[in-house]
Amino acid sequence: MKLEGSVIFEKLSREDSTSLQPIVSVKGLTKVFGQDPEKALALHRSGCSKQEIHEETGETLALNNVSFEVMPGEIFVLMGLSGSGKSTLLRCINRLIDPTEGEILIDGEDIVGMSQEELRATRRRRLGMIFQNFALLPHRTVLDNVAFGLEVQGIPEDERCRKAEEVLRMVGLGGYGASMPSHLSGGMKQRVGLARALTSDPDILLMDEAFSALDPLIRRDMQDELLEIQQRLCKTIIFVTHDLDEALKLGDRIALMKDGVIVQIGTPEEILTNPENAYVERFVADVDLTRVLSASDVMRRPEPVAQCTAGPRVALHLMEEHDITGIFVVTRQRLLRGRVTLDDAAEAVREGTPMKDILITDLPVVAPDATLSDIISLITKSPYPVAVVDGAGRLRGVISRGAILAALARKGEDIRAVA
Amino acid sequence: MLVDGIEEYFGWLLDGASEGLRYLVGGFEDLLLSIPAPVLILLASALVWFVTRRDIRLAGLTALGLLLIWNLELWDLAMLTLALVIISTILALAISIPVGIAAAGSEPLNAALRPALDLMQTMPSFVYLIPAVIFFGLGSVPGIIATVVFAMPPALRLTNLGIRQVPRELIEVADAFGTTPRQKLFKVQLPVALPTIMAGVNQCIMLALSMTVIASMIGAGGLGYQVLVGIQRVDIGMGFEAGLAIVIIAIILDRITQNLVPQHENR
Numbered sequence: 270m271k272l273e274g275s276v277i278f279e280k281l282s283r284e285d286s287t288s289l290q291p292i293v294s295v296k297g298l299t300k301v302f303g304q305d306p307e308k309a310l311a312l313h314r315s316g317c318s319k320q321e322i323h324e325e326t327g328e329t330l331a332l333n334n335v336s337f338e339v340m341p342g343e344i345f346v347l348m349g350l351s352g353s354g355k356s357t358l359l360r361c362i363n364r365l366i367d368p369t370e371g372e373i374l375i376d377g378e379d380i381v382g383m384s385q386e387e388l389r390a391t392r393r394r395r396l397g398m399i400f401q402n403f404a405l406l407p408h409r410t411v412l413d414n415v416a417f418g419l420e421v422q423g424i425p426e427d428e429r430c431r432k433a434e435e436v437l438r439m440v441g442l443g444g445y446g447a448s449m450p451s452h453l454s455g456g457m458k459q460r461v462g463l464a465r466a467l468t469s470d471p472d473i474l475l476m477d478e479a480f481s482a483l484d485p486l487i488r489r490d491m492q493d494e495l496l497e498i499q500q501r502l503c504k505t506i507i508f509v510t511h512d513l514d515e516a517l518k519l520g521d522r523i524a525l526m527k528d529g530v531i532v533q534i535g536t537p538e539e540i541l542t543n544p545e546n547a548y549v550e551r552f553v554a555d556v557d558l559t560r561v562l563s564a565s566d567v568m569r570r571p572e573p574v575a576q577c578t579a580g581p582r583v584a585l586h587l588m589e590e591h592d593i594t595g596i597f598v599v600t601r602q603r604l605l606r607g608r609v610t611l612d613d614a615a616e617a618v619r620e621g622t623p624m625k626d627i628l629i630t631d632l633p634v635v636a637p638d639a640t641l642s643d644i645i646s647l648i649t650k651s652p653y654p655v656a657v658v659d660g661a662g663r664l665r666g667v668i669s670r671g672a673i674l675a676a677l678a679r680k681g682e683d684i685r686a687v688a
Numbered sequence: 689m690l691v692d693g694i695e696e697y698f699g700w701l702l703d704g705a706s707e708g709l710r711y712l713v714g715g716f717e718d719l720l721l722s723i724p725a726p727v728l729i730l731l732a733s734a735l736v737w738f739v740t741r742r743d744i745r746l747a748g749l750t751a752l753g754l755l756l757i758w759n760l761e762l763w764d765l766a767m768l769t770l771a772l773v774i775i776s777t778i779l780a781l782a783i784s785i786p787v788g789i790a791a792a793g794s795e796p797l798n799a800a801l802r803p804a805l806d807l808m809q810t811m812p813s814f815v816y817l818i819p820a821v822i823f824f825g826l827g828s829v830p831g832i833i834a835t836v837v838f839a840m841p842p843a844l845r846l847t848n849l850g851i852r853q854v855p856r857e858l859i860e861v862a863d864a865f866g867t868t869p870r871q872k873l874f875k876v877q878l879p880v881a882l883p884t885i886m887a888g889v890n891q892c893i894m895l896a897l898s899m900t901v902i903a904s905m906i907g908a909g910g911l912g913y914q915v916l917v918g919i920q921r922v923d924i925g926m927g928f929e930a931g932l933a934i935v936i937i938a939i940i941l942d943r944i945t946q947n948l949v950p951q952h953e954n955r
Contacts, residue, residue: 360860363863365863365864388866389868390866392863392864393865396864398860398861398865400857400860400861401857402857404857404858404860406861406875406876406879406880408879408882409879417861417865418865418866421865421866421867421871421875
């Protein structure tokens with residue numbers, strides 16, 4: 270479960286980022302696969318399409334003038350179907366593939382123009398990579414796999430082992446250092462892959478379909494864990510996936526790619542609610558909205574609320590004034606204490622019973638990132654609206670049945686109208 | 689013509705190499721013979737027991753086989769054959785593994801080597817004996833040279849193949865973590881390719897053993913010579929005993945080299 274802290278953190282990092290320099294900045298990146306990229310580039314500049322270039326020269330235009338920026342601490346998702354160029358783009362960032370044209374600045378330094386020596390130093394210290402099929406070295410133990418990056422840097426054995434063990438514990442594989450990779454399950458292997466990338470403490474993690482080879486349940490666990498680790502270590506992550514649900518769950522921003530071009534860049538909400546063209550719309554149309562929309566997307570402000578220090582009379586007055594039948598009771602720090610109904614409050618005023626005796630504490634409560642499908646099952650079981658409470662126990666919002674139906678109807682119509 | 693030219697201009701080099709090799713084989717043979725046969729049998733059995741991860745059955749069979757060779761009074765000849773095989777194999781591997789690594793990294797070299805390797809492998813092995821004799825005379829040295837040429841191709845091919853078959857993702861791991869080319873070779877490519885390379889080493893030893901028998905025709909000596917004498921005298925028993933001794937040595941060397949590296953599943 271993603272904690273409220275990470276939501277706040279994401280918002281903070283997003284707001285802060287406007288004043289920060291981008292950590293990765295890609296400008297006009299083009300990649301042509303083939304013998305004679307110049308010829309293909311010339312055709313491309315004269316306005317030929319990817320297909321025309323391929324027919325004419327046999328060259329493949331894999332990336333076409335791609336530009337974007339990634340802010341420090343951000344999870345930036347590159348999404349697209351296979352063949353859209355997303356993996357090629359990711360591999361250009363650490364130059365596993367040399368771009369044909371354009372520049373890639375990492376903290377202002379152009380990695381495209383680097384010498385082999387500088388490139389190695391950048392790869393060792395700044396860029397970690399996690400692979401789709403785990404790519405663990407089969408002849409090494411888990412610990413030696415995790416320590417690989419430090420070993421390459423020439424760190425002494427006892428130091429790198431200590432660090433590797435520490436990271437292994439962090440990903441929940443504390444006792445597995447001596448195992449061979451072939452004895453681990455898929456999820457465990459990818460934890461080792463994650464640990465290996467984290468051990469050299471890079472600023473940027475490049476993740477190539479990192480969870481696509483895992484089965485759905487394990488994948489969800491790994492996604493949650495990645496979010497937690499990201500929140501703790503504050504890494505910048507560039508994440509490649511073909512799975513929109515995954516992109517929406519992980520991404521602070523998503524770049525949607527097609528045929529080597531970025532079609533749209535935006536936050537998950539922007540992509541969902543405001544698809545820029547028909548391609549994005551089609552991509553988005555299949556999304557199960559109950560799984561995409563979270564509590565914080567549909568909740569309303571919990572106004573008014575009654576302070577727990579106030580008596581039933583104040584609560585009754587507030588309810589009558591706002592014409593509602595129930596009200597949440599909170600402390601001065603907005604910690605949720607319970608709920609009072611109109612009938613109970615009226616009776617308490619007559620009988621003179623104190624507030625705490627009429628407080629209903631058995632309320633349905635969800636975290637801000639709970640999905641609609643979770644909330645729907647809760648709300649059908651309870652006569653009261655659902656309270657949205659953050660990790661610290663503060664009341665953040667309230668969700669009524671009507672709000673959920675309205676949200677689904679609204680978004681559903683938006684999408685169907687354009688599809 | 690060509691042969692004469694080589695003889696004239698490189699004669700000193702050939703003589704030097706010949707002298708060195710003769711010394712090496714002689715020294716190695718003396719070393720093996722200086723150890724009493726029972727001790728060596730025990731050592732060999734212990735080695736098999738160790739590399740096969742405590743396979744007591746194989747170790748026992750090794751001891752039995754070597755005792756048989758000793759009992760047939762073929763021990764001295766067997767040691768000479770073993771010395772020839774080991775020296776030839778070391779020389780063959782010293783050439784084929786580095787060249788195999790180079791061929792895996794260079795397409796032009798690979799393309800140039802392919803027909804040469806085809807030639808070396810398909811040429812009837814007797815043919816190598818002719819130039820070997822011309823350049824090095826009779827004896828163990830031309831035998832070793834012919835053996836090295838004959839035994840090299842599989843080790844070279846399998847080294848090349850093993851490195852080329854290292855999964856692309858593992859190469860990307862090496863690059864992504866900032867390895868130097870040397871680190872990539874020694875920490876990723878060679879260890880991952882090792883089972884394939886060891887299959888090449890195994891083939892190399894087997895071919896070397898079969899070639900030392902043929903090389904006895906030019907006076908390389910050892911068990912092969914005994915087989916040759918058996919053929920010349922139509923002495924079935926003599927030929928068969930020596931042949932059996934060769935088979936025993938072959939099986940022991942094969943089991944040792946096959947078990948040197950633990951097999952690991954990729955991924």
